[in-house]
Amino acid sequence: MSDIVAFNSVADEALPQAQTDRVVAGPRGRKPRRALSGRNIMIYGTLIIVALYYLLPLYVMVMTSLKGMPEIRLGNIFAPPLEITFEPWVKAWSSACTGLNCDGLSRGFWNSVRITIPSTIVSIAIASVNGYALANWRFKGAELFFTILIVGAFIPYQVMIYPIVIVLREMGIYGTLTGLIMVHTIFGMPILTLLFRNYFAGLPEELFKAARVDGAGFWTIYFKIMLPMSLPIFVVAMILQVTGIWNDFLFGVVFTRPEYYPMTVQLNNIVNSVQGVKEYNVNMAATILTGAVPLFVYFVSGRLFVRGIAAGAVKG
């Protein structure tokens, strides 16, 4: 005991000195890191190069679309426009010619809207109920049904095009928007059903059981319990469908008539039209206009998209 007292008194006397010593001597607190370490240079260098690689075409497109044709002929595609003009954008939207029509992309835009919105809504509505039934109501033959659906996802589209043309013809809706909407809805089914099934399977099973004990039936559980918990996965499905259907070219060109061509097909026709001079500025503007919708969707809902993918697609 006396030893301890003695030690304490010594420590007390030496305290001010000891404290300053401790601060000065030896590492303390957070370890400093160099900003320009080799590791950081590698990581950020790579990221910057990759980002430039992807952004450069966009930059060239925007710049070109804002130039007049004389300026484009000068040939320097990276130079910003000396004289900014929005005329190519106006032309691309309202008066660029595709074949005999000279009303620009606007018609294709509205066609695409009329295709995308119903296809997205119908396919998500059906697929979410499919996924819910598969995940929670294990009916007889559910596994078989699911397997068939998934196998469907692996069959190349090209194989099915001609049979579908015949089916649509027999149904009398070949070449109409209805036919195309139906095709999009069906082709979205495997992946969307998988997405929803995995998401619903990831929700606690006891919630579903509790709702059943509470007397809720198939639809009550779906609308009152499952739907309110599933916003992220609905956003994911919405993004997948909107971008997928908007960007579709093949089905649009195969299953519709020219007056119903979606925007992508019309863009192709404008860009590839062989008459007269190549109007690069109009083509660039048209391309950006076509890509604007998926771009907009990503920017608005990107955060939810990542969350939904993490919640739904990985599990199960």
Added chain:
Amino acid sequence: MQNVSVSVKDLSLSFGAVTVLDTLNLDIKDGEFLVLLGSSGCGKSTLLNCIAGLLDVSDGQIFIKNKNVTWEEPKDRGIGMVFQSYALYPQMSVEKNLSFGLQVAKVPKEEIDKRVRRASEILQIQPLLKRKPSELSGGQRQRVAIGRALVRDVDVFLFDEPLSNLDAKLRSELRVEIKRLHQSLKNTMIYVTHDQIEALTLADRIAVMKSGVIQQLADPMTIYNAPENLFVAGFIGSPSMNFFRGELQLRDQRAYVHANGVDFDVSAYPSRAPFVHGQKVVLGLRPEHVRVDEAASGAQASHRAVVDIEEPMGADNLLWLKLAGQSMSVRIAGQRRYAPGTAVTLSFDMAVASIFDATSENRL
């Protein structure tokens, strides 16, 4: 059979080739608190889900209040269920959670309000009614989950490991609350757990299950003091019963279990059938039925042993000793301390011991 609340007859359930329950029979009395106890995978939750109607049975019948409900939907069985994960609807307030089932059943608004108010009073959750489940603590959530069963005015409460997600302190608090709830409501309750303390404290009767078969169905004290077989004996009690494998020997008007060169005098054991000389048996001794350094009563032989490890637990003190070539645990009062290496004298109260046949593993 008028006072039977839930009756399970010849119930079988198999998933493909796996048989989970095999012709199981169980009668639960009106107002009884029955605990289904077993380790995970023993079929206890499956049985509860069958009674709830959440799983279709492969064969057999289920009666609730003398009504055959084998093919009925869960809502038509007069049951309320409380789940381990609480299973509260996350997007609804506590009030909505409580009233959801009643709204689905189209109960009039005033009646819903009345029942919600009553349930929240009983469970003391009135201040929480407007909150979302995410804003509640674990104990509060489980209280709401119990309330959800309460408002539905059911005959039978089913609990599926309701306390397993709670920390130790809350668990013992809610355990008492569930017991109080049962005493005031007098409903039939079926409670699934793997926790023997919950089972022993709550149950009127315990059904100990293993691989889909009920091993013993009896009141807690019978289960504890007179386990029907080796499994029940080993499963109940912590630390578990000490087992000595040996052979019955009858000499000089006395009976002995001879194990690893040690003779345990079991003459005082209340055997159901006369002992047979040479029978292979397992002698089971609970840690608290061993006396350390006390005068043996009557002609009981005492044994010498050395303390290996001491585990002081406050109220009692657990000694691990070596006897008959194996380790055994002994529970003594907390203030009696023994340093490792101390030699002690042990004597056994064979009147409360258990002896099992080594092959059939059933109680003798």
